Amino acid sequence: SFFASLGFFAKRKVLQKLGKADETKDEQFEEYVQNFKRQEAEGSRLQRELKGYLAAIKGMQDASKKLTESLHEVYEPDWYGREDVKMIGEKCDELWEDFHQKLVDGSLLTLDTYLGQFPDIKTRIAKRSRKLVDYDSARHHLEALQSSKRKDEGRITKAEEEFQKAQKVFEEFNTDLQEELPSLWSRRVGFYVNTFKNVSSLEAKFHKEIALVSKNEYLVYNGLCDMHNSKQMSCNAAVKI
Numbered sequence: 001s002f003f004a005s006l007g008f009f010a011k012r013k014v015l016q017k018l019g020k021a022d023e024t025k026d027e028q029f030e031e032y033v034q035n036f037k038r039q040e041a042e043g044s045r046l047q048r049e050l051k052g053y054l055a056a057i058k059g060m061q062d063a064s065k066k067l068t069e070s071l072h073e074v075y076e077p078d079w080y081g082r083e084d085v086k087m088i089g090e091k092c093d094e095l096w097e098d099f100h101q102k103l104v105d106g107s108l109l110t111l112d113t114y115l116g117q118f119p120d121i122k123t124r125i126a127k128r129s130r131k132l133v134d135y136d137s138a139r140h141h142l143e144a145l146q147s148s149k150r151k152d153e154g155r156i157t158k159a160e161e162e163f164q165k166a167q168k169v170f171e172e173f174n175t176d177l178q179e180e181l182p183s184l185w186s187r188r189v190g191f192y193v194n195t196f197k198n199v200s201s202l203e204a205k206f207h208k209e210i211a212l213v214s215k216n217e218y219l220v221y222n223g224l225c226d227m228h229n230s231k232q233m234s235c236n237a238a239v240k241i
Helices: 007-011 027-074 082-116 118-147 154-228
Strands: 013-015 024-026
Touching: 024 118, 027 082, 027 118, 027 154, 082 118, 082 154, 118 154
Parallel strands: none
Antiparallel strands: 013 024
C-alpha cells in the first residue's frame, strides 16, 4: 500500500473538513511546534532583559565615574588621600568594565548563538507545512482516481509517482524536525542553568571586589577626617564598615 510506508503515515490522524479534502494531522508534532514557539519567545525575552541589564551596568559605571570625578574635584591638594581617591575611582571603573565585558562574552554572546538557530528551524517548519499540503493533495488525487468507477491506469500510475515524490520530499523535512525539535526543547534546561549560573557567579565576584574597593575608600575618608579633626570637620559616619 502507498499509505503505510512509514510510521508517520501509518499513524496519521485525519481531520475531516467540511467541503475540503482530508488533512493529515500529527498532534505530537504540533506539540513540538508549540514548545518551539514558547522556547523562542522565552529566549528572546531573556536576551532583551539581559541587554537591558547590561545597559544599566553601563549606566552605573558612568554614574560611578562621574561621582568619583566630582569628589576628586572638591578634594583640596593638601587633603589626605587625594591620589588614593583618584586611584580608587579608576579601580572602580575597571571593575565595572570587566563585569560588563564578561557578561557580554559569557552570557549575551552565548544567548545570541543559542537564538541564532531558531530562524533556520522556523523556516524548515514552514516548509514542512507546505510539503504536507502537497502530500495531502497528491494523496487525495490518487485516492480519487483509485475510487473512480472509470479507472484510468495511466493516470493512476502517474498519480502514484507524484504521490511517492511528494511523500519523499515531505519526509525529508519531517524526519529531521521530529528528532530535532524535542531535542532542542530538552536542552533548554541546561542552557538556562549555565546562563544563570554564569550571571550569578559574575555578580558575586563583582560585588565582592567592589565592596573591598569601597572599604578602602571609606578608610581614606576616615584618614581625611582624622587629619582635619582639629578644624571642626564633621566626620560622623552614617554607615559603619
